Amino acid sequence: MATQSRDTTELFGVELSNSTVDRLKAVGFHTFLWGSIFVVLLPVLWMVAVSLNPLSFLNVIEDPMRWVNGVSLDAYERAIYQTDFLIWFKNSAIVTLAATALTIVVCTFGAYSIGRLRFRGRKAVATFLLMTQMFPLILVAVPLFLIFRDLGLVNTLYGLTIAYIAFILPFSIWMLRGFYENLPESLEEAAMVDGSTRVGAVIRVIVPLSAPAIATTAIFAWIFAWNEFVMALILISDSSKTTLPPGLSTWVGRYSLQWDLLMAGAIGATLPLIIILFFLQKYIITGLAEGAVKT
Amino acid sequence: MARILFDEVTKIYGDDTLAVDDFDLEIEDGEFLTLVGPSGSGKSTLLRMVAGLEDITEGSIHIGDTVVNNLPPRSRDIAMVFQSYALYPHLTVRENMAFGLKRSTDLSDPEINDRVEEAAAMMGIEPHLDQKPKHLSGGQRQRVATGRAIVRDPGVFLFDEPLSNLDAKLRKHMRTELQRIQNQLDTTTIYVTHDQEEAMTMSDRIAILNYGELQQVGSPRTVYNEPENVFVAQFIGSPSMNMFVSTLDTDANRFVGDIDVSIDPERASAIAQNATSDELLLGIRPEHVTVHLEAVEESVPASVDIIEPLGSNDLLYFDLEDGTGVEDVIADDVSIGEDEEKDEEEYKVFIQPDSVPIEYEDSGELVYLTFDTEHMHVFDPRTGENIDVETATRTTVDAQTETAGDDD
Numbered sequence: 001m002a003t004q005s006r007d008t009t010e011l012f013g014v015e016l017s018n019s020t021v022d023r024l025k026a027v028g029f030h031t032f033l034w035g036s037i038f039v040v041l042l043p044v045l046w047m048v049a050v051s052l053n054p055l056s057f058l059n060v061i062e063d064p065m066r067w068v069n070g071v072s073l074d075a076y077e078r079a080i081y082q083t084d085f086l087i088w089f090k091n092s093a094i095v096t097l098a099a100t101a102l103t104i105v106v107c108t109f110g111a112y113s114i115g116r117l118r119f120r121g122r123k124a125v126a127t128f129l130l131m132t133q134m135f136p137l138i139l140v141a142v143p144l145f146l147i148f149r150d151l152g153l154v155n156t157l158y159g160l161t162i163a164y165i166a167f168i169l170p171f172s173i174w175m176l177r178g179f180y181e182n183l184p185e186s187l188e189e190a191a192m193v194d195g196s197t198r199v200g201a202v203i204r205v206i207v208p209l210s211a212p213a214i215a216t217t218a219i220f221a222w223i224f225a226w227n228e229f230v231m232a233l234i235l236i237s238d239s240s241k242t243t244l245p246p247g248l249s250t251w252v253g254r255y256s257l258q259w260d261l262l263m264a265g266a267i268g269a270t271l272p273l274i275i276i277l278f279f280l281q282k283y284i285i286t287g288l289a290e291g292a293v294k295t
Numbered sequence: 296m297a298r299i300l301f302d303e304v305t306k307i308y309g310d311d312t313l314a315v316d317d318f319d320l321e322i323e324d325g326e327f328l329t330l331v332g333p334s335g336s337g338k339s340t341l342l343r344m345v346a347g348l349e350d351i352t353e354g355s356i357h358i359g360d361t362v363v364n365n366l367p368p369r370s371r372d373i374a375m376v377f378q379s380y381a382l383y384p385h386l387t388v389r390e391n392m393a394f395g396l397k398r399s400t401d402l403s404d405p406e407i408n409d410r411v412e413e414a415a416a417m418m419g420i421e422p423h424l425d426q427k428p429k430h431l432s433g434g435q436r437q438r439v440a441t442g443r444a445i446v447r448d449p450g451v452f453l454f455d456e457p458l459s460n461l462d463a464k465l466r467k468h469m470r471t472e473l474q475r476i477q478n479q480l481d482t483t484t485i486y487v488t489h490d491q492e493e494a495m496t497m498s499d500r501i502a503i504l505n506y507g508e509l510q511q512v513g514s515p516r517t518v519y520n521e522p523e524n525v526f527v528a529q530f531i532g533s534p535s536m537n538m539f540v541s542t543l544d545t546d547a548n549r550f551v552g553d554i555d556v557s558i559d560p561e562r563a564s565a566i567a568q569n570a571t572s573d574e575l576l577l578g579i580r581p582e583h584v585t586v587h588l589e590a591v592e593e594s595v596p597a598s599v600d601i602i603e604p605l606g607s608n609d610l611l612y613f614d615l616e617d618g619t620g621v622e623d624v625i626a627d628d629v630s631i632g633e634d635e636e637k638d639e640e641e642y643k644v645f646i647q648p649d650s651v652p653i654e655y656e657d658s659g660e661l662v663y664l665t666f667d668t669e670h671m672h673v674f675d676p677r678t679g680e681n682i683d684v685e686t687a688t689r690t691t692v693d694a695q696t697e698t699a700g701d702d703d
Binding site: 118184186187189190191192193194195196197200204205208209 | 309346347348367368369373374375377378379381382383384385394395397398399443447
């Protein structure tokens, strides 16, 4: 025999009405959710706070008004007018844009050839590409530096771009390859019967259909190139040629640390990424879920 | 328009799979030829070789007077309708149909548009011209795919099982429509299907394939009435032909075994001459068997398994008392088709509705069967070949009579 009516449910030993239980569950869920978001965003919030007023954490907790009264954009002004920040930003933008654009062009056809064309050694090439991802960046940095030095590519933005493309391509090709393998082959065959060459079929049919996957790959390439530190540090020695990550690291002095300047620079470096991710996030979701289910 | 010639065409895939073996066939200008066969028989491979989507291992394919072996698909003057329709999802119906014209002709945009609208009118898809394929039903997509092919006015149409994704009713309707269009345009057409009914109803000629080998080519009537081997006999016709195992007694001019039937002495001696085995396969279609409720002269007793009502007539499945399995006598290298392998001793006969009481079903009650030996085929189980010269002679006479009738 049931001892409770349909309108009540037992929660942690307490008899509650169904609507109360639903509300409590929603409150619990949202508390957990917002709590998690707060933990993740706390460093970002602290970055903004310090860039406006470099007070210590304890001081802010003790007297928040002291922080409010001391807010200024001084650190941003110093970053823009008294350092090479804008040059580094420009260099980062050039290298990232060039690396992303070239990666997309090369990996569209590279992934297509590995995903679609039947040739001897296709699997070996694909496996070899994946193997290159197993080495840590720092491991290949020294040999790469020696090769680039001999080729005269050291301390140049195009040298850095080439290095980035070399590192981004294998993973990008693997990402796109999976997508191409799931596209019906008959589409490009129809295009070829309809008068296109194979390259024409790829450009007119395959590329438009793989826009979400290509966008995901582009975002991946962009994030890698924009944030990369080790290569830029090793291959570039001139401050006028360096990019944001190694540039900002030069502000960390041995005896002094200008936290507000550093945080202002970090925000300036993060902003383009936030803007791009905000607009393209739907493609990342679509792109990553691609091929998960048969459509 | 163009004639197509297959000259000793062979296709071997990379892993040494023989898909097509030494295939010879000439398709006349304006002819509608259907390639039919079970899965893996090589029919789609042949079509794809004509389209240029598959390399030819040996031999050559001619379209018109040109050997096309090394020509890319775009240079072959062909249009193809795929099983999946292969409509470009990011383009509208209009753009889908104009795609080929833009790539393969130097027509101006207004001229292309006129051609697209003309083809759309022919296919009845004008209201959908500005829609994307995802908004169309299966039947509409099929029409767009066909429209995309006809708008280019190619020398050859290639259809790769274009109706297999449609429901039965729509499939029958589209069958008629495709036939109408082919008649109207008079374009050489190769149509691939595994559905023998589709092949029978649409084609000028049918080519039956099995394991990459051409089994027989001829008009639908020819392949139905004069199957050259046991595979064709089984594959063409629905329900398939009954196969009985019997031995020829040349002294008595009788077949004795699963069924006992008499034939005339001339035919008996001709069969005996051609046969390489004592036990032979007698092939009789369900419409050439008569069911009696009482024993009559030369009748064979059988028990009723199931009676299936089909509407205008019923299909009666029967069992013979001592039926020998076809599998027991047929040589290992002779293919009899999947149906027969699965339902080794499933015998069928068409009857008038209610002519056999439903109580007979699975009751052990006997019916008595007589067989129309005029329409009986005799196959050698060692070679699978039709060794009944009588059939060939008779059907030639039939064909002549038919032609004479047409002239009247």
